[in-house]
Amino acid sequence: MTSLTELVRSHTDLDADDVAWLQLLMADWQIIADLSFADLVLWLPDKGGSGFWAAGQMRPTTAPTAYVDDVIGTFVPVGRRPLLDQALAEGRLVREGDPEWRDEVPVRVETIPVRHRDRVVAVVARNTNLLGVRTPSRLELSYLQTAADLTRMIAAGRFPATGQRSDHADSPRVGDGFVRVDAEGRVVYASPNAQSVFRRLGLNGDLAGHRLTDLTRSLVPSRRRPDEETLSAVMGGRAHRDTEFSTDGVALIARSIPLRPEGEHIGALVLVRDVTDLRRRDRELITKDATIREIHHRVKNNLQTVAALLRLQARRIDAPEAKAALEEAVRRVGSIAIVHETLSQAVEEDVDFDEIADRLCGMVSEVSATAGQVRIERRGSFGRLPSETATPLAMVLTEVLQNAVEHGYPGERAGSIEVSVRRTGGRLEVAVVDDGRGLPDDFTLDGSTNLGLSIVRTLVESELGGRLALGPARAGRPEAGTRAAIDVPLE
Numbered sequence: 200m201t202s203l204t205e206l207v208r209s210h211t212d213l214d215a216d217d218v219a220w221l222q223l224l225m226a227d228w229q230i231i232a233d234l235s236f237a238d239l240v241l242w243l244p245d246k247g248g249s250g251f252w253a254a255g256q257m258r259p260t261t262a263p264t265a266y267v268d269d270v271i272g273t274f275v276p277v278g279r280r281p282l283l284d285q286a287l288a289e290g291r292l293v294r295e296g297d298p299e300w301r302d303e304v305p306v307r308v309e310t311i312p313v314r315h316r317d318r319v320v321a322v323v324a325r326n327t328n329l330l331g332v333r334t335p336s337r338l339e340l341s342y343l344q345t346a347a348d349l350t351r352m353i354a355a356g357r358f359p360a361t362g363q364r365s366d367h368a369d370s371p372r373v374g375d376g377f378v379r380v381d382a383e384g385r386v387v388y389a390s391p392n393a394q395s396v397f398r399r400l401g402l403n404g405d406l407a408g409h410r411l412t413d414l415t416r417s418l419v420p421s422r423r424r425p426d427e428e429t430l431s432a433v434m435g436g437r438a439h440r441d442t443e444f445s446t447d448g449v450a451l452i453a454r455s456i457p458l459r460p461e462g463e464h465i466g467a468l469v470l471v472r473d474v475t476d477l478r479r480r481d482r483e484l485i486t487k488d489a490t491i492r493e494i495h496h497r498v499k500n501n502l503q504t505v506a507a508l509l510r511l512q513a514r515r516i517d518a519p520e521a522k523a524a525l526e527e528a529v530r531r532v533g534s535i536a537i538v539h540e541t542l543s544q545a546v547e548e549d550v551d552f553d554e555i556a557d558r559l560c561g562m563v564s565e566v567s568a569t570a571g572q573v574r575i576e577r578r579g580s581f582g583r584l585p586s587e588t589a590t591p592l593a594m595v596l597t598e599v600l601q602n603a604v605e606h607g608y609p610g611e612r613a614g615s616i617e618v619s620v621r622r623t624g625g626r627l628e629v630a631v632v633d634d635g636r637g638l639p640d641d642f643t644l645d646g647s648t649n650l651g652l653s654i655v656r657t658l659v660e661s662e663l664g665g666r667l668a669l670g671p672a673r674a675g676r677p678e679a680g681t682r683a684a685i686d687v688p689l690e
Contacts, residue, residue, distance in 0.1 A: 201272040203241075206254045212246040213320055220315040223359040225255050228323075230456070230470075233373040234346035236262035236339070237327040240270060241313075242283055244321070250276040251283050251322065260374060261342070265306045265326035286310035286322045292354055298329055305329040314356035323353065341379055341388045345468050351460035360439035360456070370441055371454055371472030378469040384410050384435035387466065396473045399449045411435065411469065415453075419444050436467020443474070450478040502536035527601070527651070534559055534597035535590060550589050552581035556596060560618065563600040572613040573604050579620035581627065584689075591662040592687070598651040599631045599683045607635020607681060622689065629685040632672050638681055644669050663687040 203221065207213050213221075225241065232239045241255035253270045277284055285293045290312050298305040306326050313321040335343065352358035376393035380386055389397075389406035397406055400418040412434040416424070424430055424444045432438035433455045441454035456468045506529045513525035537558050560575040584592065600616065608614050616633045644656070644667070652669075659667040665687030672680030 201254075203254045206243060206252050206272070210245050210252050211243050213243070217315055217320045220359070221254075221313065221321060223361065224313065224323075224353070225257075227359055227456075228255075228257050229260075230373055230468075231346055231349050232257045232259040233261045234342045234349070235259065235325055235327070236331065236342070237325045238265045240266075240324045240326065242275070242322045242324060244287055245274075248277070250274055250279070251287075254321070260372070263328045263331040265301065265304065265328040267302060280308075280324075282308055282310040283322050283324065286312045287319055290314065290319050290354070292350060311350045312354050314354060317356070323350075325350070337388065338377070338390055341377070341390075342373070345379060345458070348458045348460040348465070349456070349468075352458070355460070355462070357459055357462070358456075369452055369472065369474050369477055371452055371470040373470065375473075376471035378406065378411065378471060379466060380411055380436045380469055381466045382464055384412055384437075384467075386411055393471050396451060396471045399473060399475075400446060400451065415444070419446055423447075434469065436469055437464075445475075445478075448475070449473065450475045496539075499536050499539040502532050502539065506532045506536065530562070530597060530601060531594060531654075533562060534593045537562075537593060539590075549583045549585045552584045552589055552592070553577070555589065555593055556581055556618065556620075559593060559597050560600065563597060563604060573608050574615045575600065575618065576615065577618045577620065580622075581620050581629075582622055584627075588663065588687070588689070591658040595655050595658050595663075595685060596629070596631075598655045599685070602649070602651050603631060603633040603635065603681060603683070607633045607637075609636065612636075625689050627685075627687050627689050629687075631683040631685075632680060634672065634680040637671060637679060638669070642669075659685055659687065 203225070204218065207218050221241065228239050236259055238259065239255075239257045240253055242251035243254045244251055251274070253273045253275070256266065256269060256271050258264045258266070275283065282293045282296060292312070293310045296308065298307050300306070305328075307329055309325045309327075311323040311325060312319040313323060349358055374392065376396045377388075377390040378386055378393045379388045386406045386409050394406055397414070397418070400415075402414070402418060406414070412431050415430065415434045423446060425442050429440065429442050430444070433440050433442045433453050436455045436457055439456055441452060443450065443452045445451060450473070452472045452474050454470045456470075457464060458466050458468060509525050509529045509532065513522050513529070516522050516525065537555055556577055560577060564573060564575050596618070600618075603616050607616075612635075614634050616631065619630045619632070621628045644652070647653070656667055659665045665685060668684040668686075670682055672682045
């Protein structure tokens with residue numbers, strides 16, 4: 200789907216400030232669509248004056264749509280829709296004309312000029328499916344009156360507002376709770392949902408006639424309110440802002456949109472939403488996350504204890520093979536402990552694997568027989584990986600690096616190992632390339648009895664669902680080092 204920015208760049212002469220204004224409008228036009236019971240389409244005038252481009256579309260949640268298909272990116276030449284031409288040329292709301300018929304549905308079309316810095320930069324077409332129209336209730340009349348005030352503000356360049364707003368992700372919508380207040384902040388009309396929200400706060404009776412700011416102060420303890428200035432600005436309908444407050448049992452978000460259709464403040468639209476359950480779930484998630492991090496921390500501590508016990512046991516054994524086996528076990532346990540340590544510090548259940556990989560490279564380099572002689576470097580980024588991928592991958596990387604160091608650099612031989620990483624097409628490709636002595640002439644992966652390679656193969660193929668390949672670092676030159684290639688899916 201073509202974006203607003205792409206259409207502006209390709210087909211219009213609007214500047215960055217105009218685009219920012221249109222984006223502000225589109226951020227809030229779900230409210231206007233719902234209040235109008237109509238679809239909204241944003242039309243941008245072509246820079247050559249030949250017509251209009253559809254750059255945005257919003258369907259109402261309160262009425263049937265007038266558009267079955269999306270129209271974004273379509274072009275309408277001058278003369279095809281005279282109401283668009285008229286709104287652009289005259290800079291006024293245009294409501295004249297007979298309904299259009301679309302797929303056997305009558306649609307009333309109105310056009311609203313979008314004014315910015317004393318010029319019309321776009322036109323919004325409001326399309327009402329007349330099959331859904333019936334004798335309006337008091338709620339619907341209040342919706343329509345508020346929509347009319349907002350559209351006049353758009354035509355006059357007074358909406359959208361550029362003032363401060365906290366942009367709650369849970370910002371209320373029209374259906375959550377609708378309150379219309381007058382210029383003094385008294386409730387003129389409140390929807391049934393808004394009544395329910397305030398009754399949960401402790402209101403007995405009707406909202407109508409109350410000063411919303413004073414009523415809220417009487418229902419919400421001062422310790423649970425935001426600063427008084429914000430409360431007055433929002434609940435009094437004096438500022439385009441939103442705020443959140445609560446009692447001991449109810450949490451509420453309120454948002455106000457001041458109404459100034461002719462320039463003078465006549466009141467405001469205040470939307471309210473009960474977010475008690477959302478906040479309870481937020482607290483549960485925070486508690487769950489803290490519990491998960493604590494579990495990872497304890498698992499890490501237990502693994503470190505196991506590693507310490509194995510290390511103590513290794514020191515008491517004289518048999519070289521048994522000592523080496525225990526030291527390998529210590530390294531394997533240590534690689535898993537690093538993953539759990541990282542997870543214990545993370546907010547989410549995925550980790551930055553680059554940090555883990557760098558620590559594993561350092562650990563293998565330091566504890567190997569050629570400590571300090573073999574340099575290990577990483578190129579590329581693993582990125583963030585889920586824990587179910589990170590744990591087996593850490594084991595795989597440890598084993599591959601350990602094999603490269605132990606078998607590629609006998610004695611005191613120095614060298615370098617490169618871990619190259621690439622994420623592409625939903626897969627993770629890792630190559631561990633050393634410049635050691637290479638693989639034996641008769642080596643095959645299927646015929647290998649090395650425990651480390653058996654662990655790697657099992658983890659890559661069974662746990663990670665990937666592929667493992669082992670061969671010369673340079674084709675045709677088995678003595679020039681070894682290359683281990685690991686390819687695993689990320690999804």
